[in-house]
């Protein structure tokens with residue numbers, strides 16, 4: 200059976216194993232086949248004319264509008280996102296950020312962006328959008344009264360959130376922030392890559408458009424680049440139109456890989472969340488560690504909001520070292536053996552990345568100021584599917600080398 204309306208009553212972990220199946224598109228198979236095609240042939244001129252008039256997934260037109268492999272993935276992502284009418288796929292997460300912002304903003308508009316946002320999102324505001332005559336201002340997502348003021352001051356067309364900040368790990372009150380923004384007539388967008396739809400139902404919590412990098416949890420195997428944006432009917436149509444105008448399309452091979460990743464995403468996330476929590480708890484006890492920023496960790500900034508609003512976590516969190524040596528985080532990651540040093544996250548393999556305060560204006564400005572985090576070296580970990588005991592042994596070895604450096 201393909202996904203049906205009854206599936207809405209199933210738990211998310213079950214739904215990801217079924218979502219997106221549509222036998223008319225893909226045939227009676229478990230996984231959508233890789234449907235490689237630029238040209239779609241019509242049986243007659245009358246059929247070509249009919250197809251040209253409409254513009255929906257499920258209707259063959261030309262490869263740039265996708266084919267069953269991409270349609271099945273977009274449908275699956277829509278089915279697991281409460282409140283979504285449709286999903287647009289993009290060739291990367293950054294392309295999804297650009298596509299979503301360009302679908303909403305026009306010259307003369309103002310964008311408000313939370314100051315814990317991922318660097319390329321910030322560069323989009325300060326570079327591309329600025330060149331197009333779109334103004335921007337950053338705000339502290341942890342300060343609701345200040346946010347109210349900044350909204351009143353700027354009357355923004357759109358507000359961009361990231362929750363938690365993917366470096367700072369600060370969790371903010373999205374339902375409250377979105378309410379303030381919507382009351383002012385702003386469109387609310389969120390980078391929901393950390394939690395995905397399984398961990399944070401962003402549209403249900405008041406956002407108009409939810410974006411994620413599928414290169415992370417959905418792909419899950421560090422072998423593909425892709426992004427998505429999902430929304431209710433009005434904004435889905437705007438996203439689709441803008442993406443088509445920009446000529447964006449994802450390859451069917453990558454779409455098939457992402458669809459395969461989706462099937463195991465719930466169980467991978469559950470495991471990496473549990474391992475991350477175990478490792479975060481251990482790290483907090485280490486004498487070389489000043490602070491651990493992990494939403495799932497009791498006592499960590501935002502843990503109460505995480506418990507209230509989220510239905511899951513993931514393996515990504517950060518911690519601050521006590522060392523005053525600015526090179527300490529670099530030395531630490533060099534000393535690790537099981538963790539790779541690399542960008543991206545959400546794969547089955549664990550990664551470590553130094554974070555330097557100068558890289559990110561707000562890194563640890565508010566949540567960790569109390570610990571002196573803003574001036575100390577920090578590290579971001581992406582916990583994968585290795586045994587947590589082995590990862591802890593590796594971290595222990597690397598921390599002990601810091602003592603001797």
Ligand SMILES: Cc1ncc(COP(=O)(O)O)c(C=O)c1O
Nearest residue numbers: 291292293317365392412414543
């Ligand atoms: C929070 C966040 N959003 C978006 C992206 C961009 O995704 P992609 O690498 O697929 O372009 C990343 C990538 O690291 C990210 O960390």
